[in-house]
Amino acid sequence: PLFIGSILLFSLAIVPGLPTVPFLLLASFLCLMGYWVYREGKIQEALEDSKKDGGRPHAGGEGQPSAPPPASPEDVMRLLTVDPMEAEIGYAVIPLVDPAQGGDMLDRIGTIRKQMAMELGLIVPPIRIRDNIQIKPTEYILRVRGAEAGRGELLPDHYLAMNTGSAEEEMVGIPTTEPAFGLPAVWIAPEMREKAESLGYTVVDAPSVFATHLSEVIKRFGADLITRQEVQKLTDMVKEGAPAVVDEMLSVLSLGEIQKVLQNLVKEQIPIRDLVSIFESLADNGKISRSVDFLTERVRESLTRLITLKVQDEEGIVTVAALSPNWESKIKAAIEGDLLQGWQFSLEPKEVQQLIGAVSRAAEEMTMQGHQPVLLVHPDVRLVVRRILEGSLPSLIVLSYNEISQSAQLKSVGMVE
Template sequence: MATNNISKRLLANTDVLAAIGVVAIVIMMVVPLPSFLLDILLTLNITGSVLILMLAVFTTDPLDFSVLPSLLLTMTLFRLSLNISTTKLVLLNGFAGNVIQQFGQFVVGGNPVVGLIVFIILVVVQFIVITKGAERVSEVAARFTLDAMPGKQMSIDADLNSGLINEQQARDRRKKIQQEADFYGAMDGSSKFVKGDAIAAIIILFVNIIGGFIMGVLMRGEAITEALQNYTLLTIGDGLVSQIPALLISTSTGLIVTRAASDSNLGQDLSKQLTRSPKAMFLTAGVLVLLAIFGLPPIPLLTIALALIGVGYFLQKNSRQTVAEESVAARETAIQESKKPENVLNLLQVDNMELELGYALIALVDAQQGGDLLDRIVLIRRQVASELGFIVPVIRVRDNMNLQPNQYAIKIRGAEVATGELLADHYMAMSGGIEDESIPGIPTKEPSFGLDAKWINAVYREQAEMSGYTVVDAPTVLATHLTEVIKGNAWEILSRQDVKTLLDHAKEQAPAAVEDAMENLNLGQIQKILSNLLRERVTIRDMVTILETLADYASGTKDIDRLTEFVRQALARQILQQLLGQDKNLPVLTLEPKLEQQILDSIQPSDYGSYLTLDPRILQELMQSLNREIEKMMIKGYNPVLVCAPVVRINLKRVTERQFPQLIVLSYNELVHGVQVQAVGMVVAGNAS
């Protein structure tokens, strides 16, 4: 129990222990250490280096060992502190502990010349080969990781938009991308410490040899050969004790930064990738046999060739057996699945929005082929949120082999609401009224607004633009069409869950307004009011104003249409803002007073809202007169706007919206102060004229 309590306390205070450890490393440079303690610390240095190498070998993701840059700096500082401590003992006592003494005797056989050569080779290998290579790989990895960050972020947004991942997964991926950039940047900097450590080792080597020789001859009276022999062996032993761990850590650094493209540890990668091709084994064995025939030592070559042939035969046999087993397992799985009761619950789910593409248009969403449609959909969702004030649900993008190759279809809750055809490798040229017959193309209709257009080859793009055509690429045509479909059907797309999300967001800013509105209205009623606004493309972005208006009037009436009109009056400035020019002048149509009274008298209330019971003859004449006046306004370049009484407005809009979707119907109460209203026409019908 006591041991567990101590271990828990130590784990809870690892930050304090780490700080004490770093301070102790610095103190080691100043305070003399006894030889027995130095032996323990040198052994600890070797142990830590081997442990770091093993962790690097078994690490599958570099971020799993993200502490390596800091650990690299700490181990380098620790190694330099040991070098300084051993140097003091070598120069003062001519002895630096049993570890250094045994390294000098065991590794190089007591020969200082051999030891010096081995030490220099180790330093060269570490400095020029491993450290230099790891430094370069870290630098390139850091640069490439930073350059790839925008693309990775867009890929995450695309996956989120297409529904492949959720918000939490997207946040986790973005965090990992940031961590990767930080990690490789830190590795690029920490590699410089290892490089500097190799240079310091060479300097310390010569300082120890020269200084020890002087100390032995001049201060201890040793013979020249004896001093040279003794201090050279001690220095070489010291250098080997420090450089072998340094070499291990440099190797660990190289392993970590070169494993960015792997998802398993080093041993698994080697076993899978080096032994995946029996043919490679057989061909390599054949080359070795040829070398033996040409006169090279036959015994080692033929021995290794036979081993390769054996390994290749075993792999080939095992591969065939694995394929057979997988085939049997697949058949058994298929049989078992066929016997299971069919699960059709997943088939009941209906996506809010879908975009289906023919196979010739798949390249538009494939980033590897330059497709950026998913990125455009992300921008569309942001645009709609900014303009209309609600979040478009995830749009599922999928291929549909039942469509024509160049066809696409837009669906809302499983029902097709729009379709069109694209030529992915062409541009759509829309004329401004003047046709240039010298530009060849395939006649078509612009899907969003029904304008005359033609598909042209890319070589004619510049000529078409100079001739006054508006030229856009296929993804832009599809994105524009999708945007218009969303705006035109936003009132259908808006669900109660979406309204709940909007209310939760508004509650953070104005909790009182949300509470007051919800006292008299339920979620479904608020959804219907918001849908009425979106049906006429009125923004619901100012949710606080909408809720405050509903709180003011909902206690007196529950009629959805009347509440909608009250909200429209509160949002009058936002509604008019899109219709007014810089001169604040608003050209409008008006209703002949007698006709307006007839419409008012024909409004009948019901449990499902009010509706018109206008005489069919009068209604037909109303439509004809309205059509004439709208055409006159559009010829003059005006937006078709009709002004009428508040009670008439919503009923008249519903009667006319199918035939004249572009007509904007305002009530007199929505004409705020400061707007100059200019009546440019009057709608009459039948005897009312």
């Protein structure tokens, strides 16, 4: 009421013909009285709240927000939950995700999940997307089980132009690096798109950059998504149609051993859709040895036709670079033990670097010729060669002679010496 009276007196003060100064003084006095009464009321409320809380004072003092109540054990336990996959985005990337702003990234993520199920037999769980004000506005981070698996930058109103080798003229734009494969690229304005394409650049929009990067991260780290619980779901699914296979397999192997075999397959991009064939091989070979490496190699050999289809071109030709007998002999001599009982590897570091360099050059030549890099080796050394190269050449396919169908047409582009 005091504030209302102050407003009325102030209104009268500006009416022509009435004394201005007295009304202004009275209006100011009522305003001060109103503020004093309001302040005293707030203090009294705070004291009453303090009594209700058992006399415990609020942190921060006057004019500052009180401290939040202590978290319950249930709230703390929620903090320990880690999402299988998540994407953190800067605020400038939000329009690409928000359907209300025309963003279609959620639909693309759904398509990628279906694609991974079709290509690899990998069930990708829902991917949580959340904004993060601590990163750059145009940045995003991909995480697998809480650990960073990839990072990139998106300019929503630009296109990414990549020179795959056919373009000679440089484009004017914002230099960057394509996040999925680490290629040099440049962000260009929309009006420069046609020119870039005419010069031979590969041009994609920002959502496509994110989708490609996400696909590659899933392929590279998809094995981490295969948990024992997921394996239990897969075995339950197969058991509905092939109970005998599942029962026989589980009689000789644990869920953990099956999990590790499936993880090994996915790490090398071997599809696990044909679970019946995989489980049959595990049931047969699990009686011989429970070594995960041994089981993985035997399962791969049971998927020969599938592997061959994956590496052959449209004409049905499998183009490979073969590892020389000299290298195979060196590697075989450096292996202590075997796949059945366990093995160790003792090749000299200098020789390891020489092997990596020789294979890298062969893979680069195959890529320049338009072929998918495939290294063909003896079955006895395939796993060891793969372990040597996986850190430096993670996308290189290493196959043994036993993993290529006899009906396939082989074409060798050279020998890795």
